[in-house]
Amino acid sequence: MRVKLVVAYDGTNYKGWQVQPNGVTIEEKLNDALTNLFKTPINVIGASRTDSGVHSLGNVCIFDVDTRMPAEKICFALNQRLPEDIVVIDSCKVADDFHPRFVKSKKVYEYRILNRKFPDPTRRLDTHFYYYDLDVKKMEQAAKFIEGEHDFKSFCAANAQVKTTVRTVYACEVFKKDDVIIIRVTGNGFLYNMVRIIAGTLIKVGSGDIRPEELKDIIEKKDRGFAGPTAPAKGLTMISWEEEK
Amino acid sequence: MRVKLVVAYDGTNYKGWQVQPNGVTIEEKLNDALTNLFKTPINVIGASRTDSGVHSLGNVCIFDVDTRMPAEKICFALNQRLPEDIVVIDSCKVADDFHPRFVKSKKVYEYRILNRKFPDPTRRLDTHFYYYDLDVKKMEQAAKFIEGEHDFKSFCAANAQVKTTVRTVYACEVFKKDDVIIIRVTGNGFLYNMVRIIAGTLIKVGSGDIRPEELKDIIEKKDRGFAGPTAPAKGLTMISWEEEK
Incomplete structure (x- = not known):
């Protein structure tokens, strides 16, 4: 079986x-x-x-x-x-022919940023510590541009080899829970490092280096050089995988 | 200085x-x-x-x-x-004569129980995993008996050497946050293993082995043998220490 x-x-x-x-x-x-x-x-x-x-x-x-x-x-x-x-x-x-890479699926990832003045040693393993105050409202506005079907080439590690860089992001939400900013991304599939590059870009928005509406241009450029840095791996958690019927 | x-x-x-x-x-x-x-x-x-x-x-x-x-x-x-x-x-x-052990203080501890069917590897370091459903309401009722000034000898490791086992617990709260049950104890000082024995006893209440009102008797017995087991250290976090003026 x-x-x-x-x-x-x-x-x-x-x-x-x-x-x-x-x-x-x-x-x-x-x-x-x-x-x-x-x-x-x-x-x-x-x-x-x-x-x-x-x-x-x-x-x-x-x-x-x-x-x-x-x-x-x-x-x-x-x-x-x-x-x-x-x-x-x-x-x-x-079923004997069920294969998780060949069915339509919905994946949810969360990127967690601990946004305060000192690291918390009890949360150091699954949050990315960020010292400067981030503007969650601006990050939320920017996140809206990520939603939908787009060519996410700007958000894909430059060396990745894939047939197509088009993906659909069903939702990109940003919210704060105590002193942790959570970026929750739901989509039908993600490119190599895509969620971490989205997180790195939204951090740049939160810190004022990128304006929220610039996200539109960054996507259109289809060039990794225009998005923010790849945020550290430890802040990223895959929440769930679900078959779409 | x-x-x-x-x-x-x-x-x-x-x-x-x-x-x-x-x-x-x-x-x-x-x-x-x-x-x-x-x-x-x-x-x-x-x-x-x-x-x-x-x-x-x-x-x-x-x-x-x-x-x-x-x-x-x-x-x-x-x-x-x-x-x-x-x-x-x-x-x-x-001040040059300030000494944290010789001033009146208020300490807050939290004991965290992950109460669900499977452990969560991302929270294994600071929660105690407990498989069977715990009745939070009953734990809350039992916790009320802990509050106040009492001789907490029943809640002190048997081998501890102290002048007096009388302590004042200002508050003992129990609440659930997602799938974590939090026992928050605020007091002017705690005996050796006291919060972990309170947690172990409240877990016995939540699982139905001890009735909430039995807490009164357990305190009155002044005998470590009547309280529940000492819950594992990893679930315990000291939240804060504050001088009381």
């Missing part, structure tokens, strides 16, 4: 999702736990290959296995075989 | 506040940073000797130094000499 897992992780100690030679990854830890559980080599296929240091509350992956264990029990058996910074929060049986 | 520091830390990687032979402590890291900054041996005196694994957003300590550096700049110089899990959020000059 084909099984879908929903996986939460603190990405601090990992070289991102995807298996690679130079460091431990989330995918590798899941493969090891599954291989240990089912005593046969298993390789998962993930929905989102999150970067080194990026967190997730709900990444999705699939694998095939021949077992009598009910799919919904697999998460419990896996969690006993995983380190405490990776937790499988759901497991269920899916 | 005598200088007061306000210190925030993630206690995960420390053997508590107080210098001790078997592991690195917050006090030791502050002493090292101050000694390095002022090129003379300095030892701080802390307001609260928090336990191994306990966090703080505002512990207080003092030290004496002969320097022309303005007291309010010291925090910045220190933060450059401290690891990122310890942050001095304020420094100021105080």
Whole structure:
């Protein structure tokens, strides 16, 4: 049967999702736990290959296995075989042809900026500390230009190789919760570093370096050089992945 | 001059506040940073000797130094000499006879319980994960019995040596924020492990093992054996320390 897992992780100690030679990854830890559980080599296929240091509350992956264990029990058996910074929060049986990269999906990411005068050591792992006061209202105005179907070439790492840089952002919201500014982006897919470049650009808007309405031009330029810097990975959390029917 | 520091830390990687032979402590890291900054041996005196694994957003300590550096700049110089899990959020000059252990003070602690079906790896360091549904209403009712001046012997680690186990709890509040239950305790001082034993007892109330009104008896027994277990250190954060005038 084909099984879908929903996986939460603190990405601090990992070289991102995807298996690679130079460091431990989330995918590798899941493969090891599954291989240990089912005593046969298993390789998962993930929905989102999150970067080194990026967190997730709900990444999705699939694998095939021949077992009598009910799919919904697999998460419990896996969690006993995983380190405490990776937790499988759901497991269920899916159709044999279900593939998270080839279905229409809705992904939600949040970028968190701790905006105050001193860092908070208890929130240092999943927020980006920013000292100067940011104007949330301006960031909100700028975020509106991100929404819709656009060619997001200006918001894509310059070295990325993709067929098309057109994506649809369903919503780009900015709000403050205590001293954390949250940028929540919902879309059908994101380019390499796209959310972090959006965050870096909105920080420039909040600090007054870029006017909110300039976002329109930055998008139209289709040139990475016009957007803001790529904000640090630790502030980014993948919130959820959902199939769109 | 005598200088007061306000210190925030993630206690995960420390053997508590107080210098001790078997592991690195917050006090030791502050002493090292101050000694390095002022090129003379300095030892701080802390307001609260928090336990191994306990966090703080505002512990207080003092030290004496002969320097022309303005007291309010010291925090910045220190933060450059401290690891990122310890942050001095304020420094100021105080009276030469000010001593945080010999003044009347108000301390606020929070105990955080992540109450849901799966752990959240991004909040594993400063919440205690609890699987079974807790009844927050009952916990709130029980918490009311904690308030006031009482002999808290039942809520003190059995091996603690203190002159008196009478303390005043100004407020003991229980509330839920998303899937985290917060127990906020404000008092003029706390016995060894007191807030963690209060938390362990309120968890027993929330799970139905202890009735809210039984708290009255537990206090009256003056015997550690009648209260609940000591909840894990990682869920506890010292929020603030304030001098009472």
